[in-house]
Amino acid sequence: MKGFLGLMCNKAKIGLLLLMVTMIGCNTLKRVDDNELLLTKNTVYADEEKVKDDNIQSLIAQKPNSSLLGYRLRLNLYNLAKENPDSSFQNWLHRKEKREKRLNRLLSKKQVNRLKESFVVKGASDFFKRIGEPPAVIDTALTQKTVDRLKAYYNSKGYFNxxxxxxxxxxxxxxxxxVDYKISLEKPFLIDTILKNISSPELDSIYDSSLNNSLVxxxxQFDLANFNQERERLTTLFRNSGVYNFQESSINYDILRDTSQVANDQxxxxxxxxxxxxxxGDTSLTNSPYRIHKLKKINIYADYLIGGGTDSLKSxxxxxxxxxxxxxxxYKPKALTDAIFFEKDSIYRDLDRIRTYRQITNLNTFKYPNIEFIPDTTQAQLITNIYLAPRPKYSLNLDLDVTHSNIQQVGTAFSGSVITRNVFGGTETLNISARGSIGLLNGRNISIAGETFTSEIGGDINITFPRIWFPLNTEKIIPYYMLPQSRFLIGTNFQKNIGLDKQSFNSILSYNWSPSNSLKHNVELLNVEFVRNVNPNNFYNVYxxxxxNLDNIADEFxxxxxxxxxxxDSENTEDPLILGIPDGANEFVQAVLNGEIPVTTEQLSEVNSIEERRQRLTxxxxxxxxxxxxxxxxxxxVNDNDFYQFRLxxxxxxxxxxxxxxxxxxxxxxxxxxxxxxxxxxQYFKTEFDFxxxxxVxxxxxxxxxxxxxxxxxYGNSESIPFVRSYFAGGxxxxxxxxxxxxxxxxTSNINDFNEANLKLAMxxxxxxxxxxxxKGALFADAGNIWNVFDNExxxxxxFSDFSSLADIALGTGFGIRYDFTYFIFRLDIxxxxxxxxxxxSKRWFRQYNFKNAGFNIGINYPF
Structure with a gap:
């Protein structure tokens, strides 16, 4: 009988599974008519060879519905929506003779009319349509459009036939x-000879000097992309060689052959x-060949008001x-001219214009500048006018955030800053900021701290100089186009939470510069930090x-x-006596270390380790x-999804x-x-690599x-790394x-409440x-750990003793759900x-692979 019931149960499960699969399949085709076909796959063949290139795939005008792990989620969500929710509501309302009258008496006629606009009637359908996808029914007009696109693409690659x-x-x-797309390529055309027809002798000379860098x-083989890149290269070359008004549209190419005729050589x-x-619009430039211009005069308008006159200004x-x-x-004149990269009597360079824009913006003193060029065509010279509209002298910023962490249930953080520009007349920026927070501790941490709330208050004074502030002249090594900055900061912070309560004072003198948009250097010449533990006697309450571990050793005595x-005395009936905090615990440790209490070698080693940790953290x-x-x-x-970042x-x-x-x-x-x-x-040496x-995809x-x-x-004066400079794992x-x-x-297995070390590996x-x-969704795998090395552990x-220690690398896997608010990403990772x-x-793999032991993490934006 038991076997029969088991067999019936298995059949029921199989039947339920088949029913679910059938329902999913029916829902997928819900809006596909009998004379229509749902597109499931596109394949492109070039000369019978399957093409998977992303550039080719992007040309396909109609694509299958998106899928999540093989399931067309968005299509099925779309199919959950009612096609005509208004008609469905009206049919339901009049299906029974007295239903509408009863509803009118109960809600009023106006409210009944508004029901059809409600979320239940119409809103849910609109929501499913918005987040879903309509079925990708094959449209022959779109398939032919794709063929035309593919032909045009391969035509641009030299396959003209x-x-x-x-x-x-x-x-x-x-x-x-x-849908299968098949392209017959035929033989490609090759470039035999490049001829030139350049109307300006000066441009002709510049072009000849750069032939080695030509992309054509x-x-x-003929490739239209190479011709487009060559046009961009020549435009940049000419504009950086004095031709300030060169237009890319002035460049074109002629193919001197009938490409419709097939020949052996192609x-x-x-x-x-x-x-x-x-x-x-300037008749003086029309029909005149391009010429190389020099800068005749450079004018800087330091107090420019949009729409204002310039006649009354001093100079x-x-x-x-x-x-x-x-x-x-x-402003100090040098502070202004250091931001300008045009020089009198030099040829115009577009690069100098871009660098000027970047440096003036980097000063944070002026709004985005306006640069005007007035040509003197008779002498091929330019008058340059640079209009600088100042930002407000003072500005105030206020921020308020709600926070959550593993320490506090909820917290409120507030900050404010006052920015003062052009403090000493050299476009310096002074930022005075203050911050504070208060949070409600969670249950365990309330018992540790003996208080309900955590608080923090601090402030900084930060001044930024738009140059390298150093006794020696660094301009030849770090020119101004690299956007050099010097920063001096002094600040303090007072923290009261479940820890030992800290006061910190810090001061930083740093320099940074950017040789290009992708490269940045930062040097902190001085980074001085003093950390004072206010409540060291609370160590054993916190940890x-x-x-x-210490009390277990003391139980024997x-x-x-x-x-x-x-x-x-203890409130724990199983352990009625415990060490007193702090005096009892400290005195017991000293007695053990002085040999006054007989303990085993292992116990002595552990007590010594506990005392070293206490001293280091207090x-x-x-x-x-x-x-x-x-x-x-x-x-x-921000839209670039294919990049790398390296930090040393x-x-x-x-x-x-x-x-x-x-x-x-x-x-x-x-x-x-x-x-x-x-x-x-x-005293220590520290290095970090982050890639x-x-x-x-x-x-x-x-x-x-x-x-x-x-x-x-x-080394030297230290046997361990300060807690604030050590590494931790998790989060x-x-x-x-x-x-x-x-x-x-x-x-180790949670030997400490706050585990940290001085070596970290993470992937x-x-x-x-x-x-x-x-x-959005995510699947992830996180690997890594921390170790002690070259210290007193x-x-x-x-x-970390040798490569065998790599067996201690922990692995976590999971999934995440994210919502894109455009300006930021909210994410939940499990x-x-x-x-x-x-x-x-023997128990390391998948022993705690369940929701009970999972890590739930809430974050803003992507973790990397």
């Missing part, structure tokens, strides 16, 4: 079909034509520039796992009367560092202070560390990869299967795809512990 057809191949399943060459001659400028001459101003010149002062830190960051980013704009950072701390030992009589503590203002300064690569689908390596090595921008500070170090791979409308499970190095070797 190609031909194309399409065929509709019905599928095995009803009302479905594929003899013997190569060679053709091409003639380059560069004509006179077309009429621009001064400064290094071949004429500066006009109103009443009083508010409860650490306290629990709690009944001995000579150690009674170390303990206090001691004040003085970090006196310098660093250099190199950033390379190939991303063109090198940092050194404490070396200058160490070199002054002897010159300055430093004091020393019991550990023989040098003290500055009574605090041992940190991000995005590949555009297809339209709206992106494969994103990131790798990170970070290593900080303490919404790292390994999303673990919470922040939860993973590692190495194969992330994420596939991003559209789901419906502004809703002695736990072998936490130390990560599952796929490989957990903290488990036994």
């Amino acid at each position: 190609n031909s194309g057809t399409y065929s509709i191949v019905k599928g095995k399943r009803k009302k479905r079909a594929e 060459k003899d013997g190569e 060679l053709m001659d091409v003639q380059l034509n560069i004509q006179k400028p077309r009429s621009t 001064i001459e400064y290094e071949n520039y004429t500066i006009y101003y109103n009443n009083r010149l508010k 409860q796992n650490t306290f629990s 709690q009944d001995d009367p000579q150690y009674a002062t170390f303990f206090r 001691e004040n830190n003085l970090i006196f560092a310098s660093n250099y960051t190199y950033t390379k980013n190939s991303k063109i704009d 950072k090198l940092e050194s701390a404490g070396n200058l202070l160490s070199l002054l030992d002897g010159a300055i009589p430093y004091n020393k503590n019991d550990n023989d560390q040098l003290l500055v203002f009574g605090v041992p300064f940190s 991000v690569r995005h590949w555009e 297809s339209s709206s689908k992106v494969l994103a990869f990131r790798s990170f390596f970070g290593l900080a090595i303490p 919404s921008n790292d390994n999303r299967a673990w919470n922040p500070y939860e993973l590692g170090p190495g194969s 992330n791979l994420e596939y991003r795809f559209p789901i419906a409308g502004d809703v 002695d736990n072998p499970d936490a130390i 990560g599952f512990k796929t490989y957990n190095p903290a488990e036994e070797v």
Whole structure:
């Protein structure tokens, strides 16, 4: 009987599955008529060879409905919408004779009429139509349009005699079909000789000097894309060689052969034509050949008002520039001329115009400038007028944010800043900012902190100079077109939360410059940070796992009367006595380390490790560092989905202070560390490599990869890295299967409440795809961990010893849902512990692969 019931149950499951598949299939074809075919696939063949190139695929005018893991989600959502919701509502309303009258009495006639516009009646259908896709029913007009596009594309590649057809191949399943596009290419045409017809002798000379860089060459296959790129190259070349008014439309090519005639050689001659400028409304330029212009005079209007006159302005001459101003010149002349890359009596270069625009915008003192060129055609000279409209002297910014983290349930952060421009007359910018936050702690952290709220308050004074502020002249090494900036910042921050409560003071002197749009250098010559722990006695309350390990060791001695002062009563009935905090715990540790309490070798090692961690996390830190960051980013704009980004950072701390030992009589503590203002300064070397690569798999689908390596090595005056400079693993921008500070170090299992170390490896791979409308999806895999190396850690499970330690790399996999608000992305990522190095070797794979142990992460914008 049991076997019979099991068989019937299995049959029922199979039947239910078949019913679901049938319903899905029927829903897919719901809006496909009997005489129509649903497009399921497009295939392009060039000379019988299948073509998968994205450029070719983008030419197809009609494509199948999008799918999610093989399921056409958006099509089925669209089919859920009622075709005519108004008619359906009216039919329902009049289906029963008295239904409309009852509704009119209950709601009123006006309300009943409004029902048909409600979300239930009409809004839901509009919503499904908006996020869904109508069925891609094969349209022969669109298929022929695709053939024409394919022929035109291959025609642009030199296959002038190609031909194309399409065929509709019905599928095995009803009302479905594929479309095959077949292009016969024939032999391509090759460029035999390039002739030239250039109306201007000056342009002819410039062209001849650049022939080696030409993108159109003899013997190569004809490719229209190369001709378009060559036109752009020549336009840029001429405009950077003095021809300020050169128009790309003046360049065209003639093919000196009848390409409809097929021959054995398929060679053709091409003639380059560069004509006179077309009429621009200036009769003096019409029908005149292009000429190389020099800059006759450069005028700078420093107080320009749009629509205002210039006759009443005063002026001064400064290094071949004429500066006009109103009443009083508010800017140092050098600050203005350093931003201008035009020079008197030099030839015009479009590059100088672009650099001038960039540098003036970079000053953050003026609005986007207006540059005017007035030609003197008789002498081929230009008068340049640069109009600078000042921004407001002062501006105020206010921000308010609502935050959430693993520490607080909800928080409110507010900040404000006052910006003062042109502080010293050299277009400097002064930014004075203040910030604060208050948050409600979650349940566990309330018990740790003994308080309900966390708070933070801080402020900065930041001044930016649009030049390298240095005793030596750096202009030859870092010219002004690289947008150099110097920044000096001084700030402080007061933090009160579940931790030890910190006060920090920091000061930064940094320089940055950008040789190009994709390259940036940043040097922090001085980065000084002082961190003071306000409440060090709260250590064992905050780091409860650490306290629990220590208390377990002390349990063996709690009944001995000579150690009674170390303990206090506990509310836990299973453990009625625990170490007192902080005195009892600290005194017990000292007694163990002094040999006054007999413990095992393993216990002594653990107590020593706990004490070292307590001292490191409760001691004040003085970090006196310098660093250099190199950033390379190939991303063109926000819509570029195929790019890479590389960042290298090198940092050194404490070396200058160490070199002054002897010159300055430093004091020393019991550990023989040098003290500055009574605090041992940190000494370490740190390096980081961060690489991000995005590949555009297809339209709206992106494969994103990131790798990170970070290593900080303490030496000299330090045996470990300051907590604020160490690494942690886990969180919404790292390994999303673990919470922040939860993973590692190495194969250890949550030995501390906030796990950190000085070596980190991380790799992330994420596939991003559209789901419906502004809703996006992602599948991801995160790998990485942290370890201790070259420091005072002695736990072998936490130390990176050799390549065998790579077995401790944790793996988290999962999926994410994102909503695109245009200006930002809201995302929810769910990560599952796929490989957990903290488990036994035989239990590391998929042991906690469930929602109960998953990591839920909320974030703004993509993690990388």
